[in-house]
Amino acid sequence: MSDFASRLIAWQKSHGRHDLPWQNTRDPYRIWISEIMLQQTQVATVIPYYQRFMTHFPSIASLASADEEAVLTHWSGLGYYARARNLHAAARQIVARHQGVFPASVEAITALPGIGPSTAAAIAAFAFGVRGAILDGNVKRVLTRCFGIEGFPGDKAVEAKLWTLAESLLPEAEIERYTQGLMDLGATLCTRAQPRCGDCPLSAQCVARRDDRIAQLPAPKRKKTIPERQTVMLILRRGNEVLLEKRPAQGVWGGLWSFPEVAPEAVLNSHLQTRFGVQAARVAAMSPLVHTFTHFRLTIRVLVVWVNKPGAAAGAMWLDRFDAHGAALPTPVRRLLDLLD
Numbered sequence: 001m002s003d004f005a006s007r008l009i010a011w012q013k014s015h016g017r018h019d020l021p022w023q024n025t026r027d028p029y030r031i032w033i034s035e036i037m038l039q040q041t042q043v044a045t046v047i048p049y050y051q052r053f054m055t056h057f058p059s060i061a062s063l064a065s066a067d068e069e070a071v072l073t074h075w076s077g078l079g080y081y082a083r084a085r086n087l088h089a090a091a092r093q094i095v096a097r098h099q100g101v102f103p104a105s106v107e108a109i110t111a112l113p114g115i116g117p118s119t120a121a122a123i124a125a126f127a128f129g130v131r132g133a134i135l136d137g138n139v140k141r142v143l144t145r146c147f148g149i150e151g152f153p154g155d156k157a158v159e160a161k162l163w164t165l166a167e168s169l170l171p172e173a174e175i176e177r178y179t180q181g182l183m184d185l186g187a188t189l190c191t192r193a194q195p196r197c198g199d200c201p202l203s204a205q206c207v208a209r210r211d212d213r214i215a216q217l218p219a220p221k222r223k224k225t226i227p228e229r230q231t232v233m234l235i236l237r238r239g240n241e242v243l244l245e246k247r248p249a250q251g252v253w254g255g256l257w258s259f260p261e262v263a264p265e266a267v268l269n270s271h272l273q274t275r276f277g278v279q280a281a282r283v284a285a286m287s288p289l290v291h292t293f294t295h296f297r298l299t300i301r302v303l304v305v306w307v308n309k310p311g312a313a314a315g316a317m318w319l320d321r322f323d324a325h326g327a328a329l330p331t332p333v334r335r336l337l338d339l340l341d
Helices: 003-015 028-037 043-056 060-065 068-075 082-098 106-110 117-128 137-147 156-168 175-188 268-276 331-339
Strands: 228-238 241-246 280-292 297-307 316-320
Touching (some): 028 082, 028 117, 043 068, 060 082, 117 175, 137 156, 228 268, 268 280, 280 331
Antiparallel strands (some): 241 316, 280 297
């Protein structure tokens, strides 16, 4: 076993995380759900969502038999909603193609919707003790600093080099401890800002620490101007009710319920009459809301529109504004609901 692996395993046994809700189990379903939730999301944020999700969908069969809206509702607020849709699709695929039994090989796990090679290797290691390399963002940072790997880790050539390195470091035994140790080290010690190098089991062999390059490694991505987009969101109100509209399955917030949107140049009353069969009795503007996605920044102009009659439209529903919190809503819509008086 390499010195890197042995030090990491020993550190994990003494100082790593051992009591997270998805640990101390070989249940691949529980491990799978946690790994998907943890993609681009902090552990502290994930824990309550994970616990609620497992209460409502305690098995592959229960997730597969649920309708998509129920799955999205219990994911609401966690973001990156494609993860929830892929979970649902994968559960149905496991039932249809694997008789409801979670597959054990990295190859078969990778074939499921929404699972890449790193996530598949983590699931296989924790659930089945299968040896395989992981390479998420935290692991890239650990390897880049420890071995002095130059270049942005997201570049194909650099990533390929990191995969080769990660595979070469795999221990012959205790793959679960090793995999968890990599995750724990990147999340708790070898952090992006203010890493705790004095507590790191790899500090003696760390190139970045030796060369005083911790702040430079890993190399940052070349900055690009974030595109700006704008929309107008309508909060239609009738007494204490608000109107929610279901978004198309594909695209931003796919399948979630949201306030209707109109193009900034749209004629309001014409749109209201055509789409919802209502007219505005009173209109007031709220402060714009800015929401940043991975690839663009969205500025939402908000108009609160009081109407006198119910109106109706396919794919839309009126809900008490407090009951609306129980629907599958994107985060900005939840924020706007909280701002209503």
